[in-house]
Amino acid sequence: MTIFTRSIPACLSRGHRARFSTATLAYRNAPLDIHPEIREALATNKPVVALETTLVTHGFPYPTNYDLSLDLEEIVRSTGSVPATIGIIDGRVKIGLEKLELERLADRARNPSVVKVSRRDIAPTIGARMDGGTTCSATLIFAALAGIKVFATGGLGGVHRGGQDSMDISADLFELTRCPVGLVSSGVKSILDIGRTLEYLASLALLETLGVPVVTYGKSREFPAFFTRSSGFQVPWNVDNPLAAAKLLHTQWQLGMDNGILIAAPIPEEHEKVGTSIQQAVDQAVRESEENGMSKRGKEVTPWLLSRIVELTGGESLNSNVALLKNTALIGGQIAVQYQKMLSEPTTPASSPDDKPQKRSSKHDDPFVPAQLAIVGSSAIDITAQANKGSDPNLATHSTVPGSVDMTLGGVARNIAEASHRVIRDPNSTLLLSPIGNDAFGRLLEDETRSMGMRSDGLVKTNLKTSVCNMFVDAEGHLLTGVADMGITEAFDETTVLEHLRKHKPAIVAFDGNLSPATIGSVVQFCYSEGIKTFFEPTSITKSTAILPSIQERLTRMDPAVSPITFASPNLLELAQIYRVAREEPYDLMAHPMWWKIVDKMALGQQYRTDLERLAKKAVSTGDPSKGNLSFLVEKGIANMAVNLLPFIQHLVIKCGNLGVIVAMRMSDIDSAKASAWEQEHARSDRCIVAQGKQGEKIVLQHFPPLPVDTIANVTASVDGRPQTARINR
Incomplete structure (x- = not known):
C-alpha cells in the first residue's frame, strides 16, 4: 500500500469532525495508492491539481475521452503544476493514473462494468474490486485525503430541476462543505437548476459550521451557465487572477477551515456564440427525460442527457464541453502554482496584545562570510527514552519501565555540521542548511545552534513542523524502536537550497538521505556543473x-x-x-x-x-x-x-x-x-x-x-x- 507520508486531512462528515492521519490509514490498510510522481510532488511542495474520471467513464465517447484526459494533464503541466487524475482500479483508489489504467477506464467496450462513483458508491465499488470513474464528490474526497488543494472539472453537480419537490440534490454540494479543496468549474451542469443550486449554497453559508464561498473567476460577479457566460444570477464575490484565488484558499488553510471554495470560471468567449442554441437543446433533452421516465433513473440521467444533447446539437456541445474543461484545467493549474508559492513564503505567528516588538537579530547586520562546507538535510530534536539497567528488554517493548528521558539536538545533517564545526578552526566555514518549523522545537534548535558558536543563517523557517525523532533504547544504548517525523526535510524546496549554494559557492556540499530525490537531484546537478565536491550520507x-x-x-x-x-x-x-x-x-x-x-x-x-x-x-x-x-x-x-x-x-x-x-x-x-x-x-x-x-x-x-x-x-x-x-x- 502506498500512503502519502505526511499528515493528511480527511474529509469531514457533518456530525463527526475527526481527522485521520497517515498512521491511521496505514493501520487500517486503506486501499489507496498515490502515484510516485504525485507523492514526490506533494512531499516537495510542488503544485498539484486533481482531475476527475467520470468524464472519462461516462462523459465522452472512446477514444475522445482518453485523448481529452491526456490533454487536460498536459495543460496542467504547462502551468508548472502536476496533474493527479483520480479513479478506482480493481477496487483501489488511484491518486494519479498510468496511461494503461486511464485507457482501461476509457474503453467501455472492453470494460463495460466500470461504474460511476459518488460518495455512496465508494465502499461498494472497492469492496467488489471494481473499476470506477470518480464524480466530483468522490474526487473531492480523495483529493482532500491526499492533501491536494485544487481540483479542476467541467461542471459541479447541484439541485436537479424539480429538486424542490424530489429533493434530488447532488452529493457534490455536501462535499464542498467538508473537503478543504478549491473547486474550479464552469459553474454547475447546464442540466441542473442553477438558481436553486446557488440558493442552496447560500443557505449553507448562513450556518455557523458549514458554508461554501462561491466566487466567479473574472471581472463579473454573474454566475456562469456552463455553455454560456451568463446565467442571470449574481454571487457576492469575484476574483480575476490566479493569485487572488489562491489567497482565498490560503486564508482558509491558515484559519484551519474545513470547507472548500467554488471558483466558477466562464466558458471562453469564443465558444459562447453557440451557447444559446446548446442551452435550447439542453432544455429539450430535459423535457424528453421527464416524458420518457429517464429523469427518475438516478445516476443514469446525466449520461443520457449529455448523449442526447450531443445528438441535438450535432456534436457542437461536445466541442464546447471540451473547451470549458481545458479552460478550467488551465486556471486550476495557475491557481495551484500561486497557492504553493504562498505556502513557501515565511510566515509571522499570530500575535497577541501582550506581544512586544523584538529586536532584530544581529546576524542581519553581520557581513556575509561564504562557507567552505555546506551541509544540507535534517535538523531534529531527538527525544530518547532509555530503560534502567536490569530492566526486562521484553517488557520494555510492551509496557512502561523505569528509566530516563533526554532531549538532545539531532538530525543527520545537523550532527555532521556539529562534528565538522568542532574540528575546524574557523566557525564560519561550516554552513548547516536545514529547514525548521516556526514552533517551539524550531526555536530551540536555532537557539542551541547559536549557543555552540555555529552559524544559524542556514536554518530556514517553514510552515511545517520541526523534525522530531523519538527513540527507545535499551539499558546498553542499543536502539529498540522509534518514530521519526521528518516530513519537513523531505519537503525542503530545491529552489531554496540552490539559492544558498549559489550564494556561498562552497568547496564541498554534504547532504543526507532525508531530502527528496528531486532536491538531491538538483543539488547533484548544480555541484557537478560547478565542480563542487559532494558527500552523500x-x-x-x-x-x-x-x-x-x-x-x-x-x-x-x-x-x-x-x-x-x-x-x-x-x-x-x-x-x-x-x-x-x-x-x-x-x-x-x-x-x-x-x-x-x-x-x-x-x-x-x-x-x-x-x-x-x-x-x-x-x-x-x-x-x-x-x-x-x-x-x-x-x-x-x-x-x-x-x-x-x-x-x-x-x-x-x-x-x-x-x-x-x-x-x-x-x-x-x-x-x-x-x-x-x-x-x-x-x-x-x-x-x-x-x-x-x-x-x-x-x-x-x-x-x-x-x-x-x-x-x-x-x-x-x-x-x-x-x-x-x-x-x-x-
Missing part, C-alpha cells in the same frame, strides 16, 4: 537509494574520470542496499556503457585478488582478538560491492560498526599526487591495497581498525559525524 537502508535517480541522470553526461558523487558514507547494510537496487530495474546502472568503460579502466587482475585475500586474513583489531578477522570483505562481498559502485561514487567510506571503517577510492590520472600518497601508505601499512589500472587509474582499499570506546550513549547518533570529520581532517 545515506541515513538509513530505506533512504540510501534516494541517490540513485541522480546517478542515473548523470551517467550519460559525465566525465569518466569524475564520478557523479564524490563521497558517500554507507554502513554495511546501506552499501548492500545501494548495490542491490542499482543493479535492478528501473535503474540497471551496471549495464550502462559508462560503467563498463570505467570498470575496464580499473583492470583489476590477479594481483588485486591476491592482495584482497591477504587483507581478509588480517585481524579486525590487533588489541581485541574477539572481533575476528576481515574475512567479511570477501565472504559477504563487501569489497566487490564497493568496487562496483566506484564508477558512480568516487570514494566510499564504509562504516562497519565495531569492525572499523573500510575506505574504497577511485583515483584517476588527474589525482596522481593523491594516488602517490596512498601508494606510500600502502608501503607502510599491511591494511591498504593500491591496484594499478589502465591510463593512470588506481583503486585504493584500506581498513581502519576500530578505536576503543569506553562508553556508548547510543548507537544512532555516533555514526553520523565520524566519516565526515575524518574527511575534513585529511
Whole structure:
C-alpha cells in the first residue's frame, strides 16, 4: 500500500469532525495508492491539481475521452503544476493514473462494468474490486485525503430541476462543505437548476459550521451557465487572477477551515456564440427525460442527457464541453502554482496584545562570510527514552519501565555540521542548511545552534513542523524502536537550497538521505556543473537509494574520470542496499556503457585478488582478538560491492560498526599526487591495497581498525559525524 507520508486531512462528515492521519490509514490498510510522481510532488511542495474520471467513464465517447484526459494533464503541466487524475482500479483508489489504467477506464467496450462513483458508491465499488470513474464528490474526497488543494472539472453537480419537490440534490454540494479543496468549474451542469443550486449554497453559508464561498473567476460577479457566460444570477464575490484565488484558499488553510471554495470560471468567449442554441437543446433533452421516465433513473440521467444533447446539437456541445474543461484545467493549474508559492513564503505567528516588538537579530547586520562546507538535510530534536539497567528488554517493548528521558539536538545533517564545526578552526566555514518549523522545537534548535558558536543563517523557517525523532533504547544504548517525523526535510524546496549554494559557492556540499530525490537531484546537478565536491550520507537502508535517480541522470553526461558523487558514507547494510537496487530495474546502472568503460579502466587482475585475500586474513583489531578477522570483505562481498559502485561514487567510506571503517577510492590520472600518497601508505601499512589500472587509474582499499570506546550513549547518533570529520581532517 502506498500512503502519502505526511499528515493528511480527511474529509469531514457533518456530525463527526475527526481527522485521520497517515498512521491511521496505514493501520487500517486503506486501499489507496498515490502515484510516485504525485507523492514526490506533494512531499516537495510542488503544485498539484486533481482531475476527475467520470468524464472519462461516462462523459465522452472512446477514444475522445482518453485523448481529452491526456490533454487536460498536459495543460496542467504547462502551468508548472502536476496533474493527479483520480479513479478506482480493481477496487483501489488511484491518486494519479498510468496511461494503461486511464485507457482501461476509457474503453467501455472492453470494460463495460466500470461504474460511476459518488460518495455512496465508494465502499461498494472497492469492496467488489471494481473499476470506477470518480464524480466530483468522490474526487473531492480523495483529493482532500491526499492533501491536494485544487481540483479542476467541467461542471459541479447541484439541485436537479424539480429538486424542490424530489429533493434530488447532488452529493457534490455536501462535499464542498467538508473537503478543504478549491473547486474550479464552469459553474454547475447546464442540466441542473442553477438558481436553486446557488440558493442552496447560500443557505449553507448562513450556518455557523458549514458554508461554501462561491466566487466567479473574472471581472463579473454573474454566475456562469456552463455553455454560456451568463446565467442571470449574481454571487457576492469575484476574483480575476490566479493569485487572488489562491489567497482565498490560503486564508482558509491558515484559519484551519474545513470547507472548500467554488471558483466558477466562464466558458471562453469564443465558444459562447453557440451557447444559446446548446442551452435550447439542453432544455429539450430535459423535457424528453421527464416524458420518457429517464429523469427518475438516478445516476443514469446525466449520461443520457449529455448523449442526447450531443445528438441535438450535432456534436457542437461536445466541442464546447471540451473547451470549458481545458479552460478550467488551465486556471486550476495557475491557481495551484500561486497557492504553493504562498505556502513557501515565511510566515509571522499570530500575535497577541501582550506581544512586544523584538529586536532584530544581529546576524542581519553581520557581513556575509561564504562557507567552505555546506551541509544540507535534517535538523531534529531527538527525544530518547532509555530503560534502567536490569530492566526486562521484553517488557520494555510492551509496557512502561523505569528509566530516563533526554532531549538532545539531532538530525543527520545537523550532527555532521556539529562534528565538522568542532574540528575546524574557523566557525564560519561550516554552513548547516536545514529547514525548521516556526514552533517551539524550531526555536530551540536555532537557539542551541547559536549557543555552540555555529552559524544559524542556514536554518530556514517553514510552515511545517520541526523534525522530531523519538527513540527507545535499551539499558546498553542499543536502539529498540522509534518514530521519526521528518516530513519537513523531505519537503525542503530545491529552489531554496540552490539559492544558498549559489550564494556561498562552497568547496564541498554534504547532504543526507532525508531530502527528496528531486532536491538531491538538483543539488547533484548544480555541484557537478560547478565542480563542487559532494558527500552523500545515506541515513538509513530505506533512504540510501534516494541517490540513485541522480546517478542515473548523470551517467550519460559525465566525465569518466569524475564520478557523479564524490563521497558517500554507507554502513554495511546501506552499501548492500545501494548495490542491490542499482543493479535492478528501473535503474540497471551496471549495464550502462559508462560503467563498463570505467570498470575496464580499473583492470583489476590477479594481483588485486591476491592482495584482497591477504587483507581478509588480517585481524579486525590487533588489541581485541574477539572481533575476528576481515574475512567479511570477501565472504559477504563487501569489497566487490564497493568496487562496483566506484564508477558512480568516487570514494566510499564504509562504516562497519565495531569492525572499523573500510575506505574504497577511485583515483584517476588527474589525482596522481593523491594516488602517490596512498601508494606510500600502502608501503607502510599491511591494511591498504593500491591496484594499478589502465591510463593512470588506481583503486585504493584500506581498513581502519576500530578505536576503543569506553562508553556508548547510543548507537544512532555516533555514526553520523565520524566519516565526515575524518574527511575534513585529511
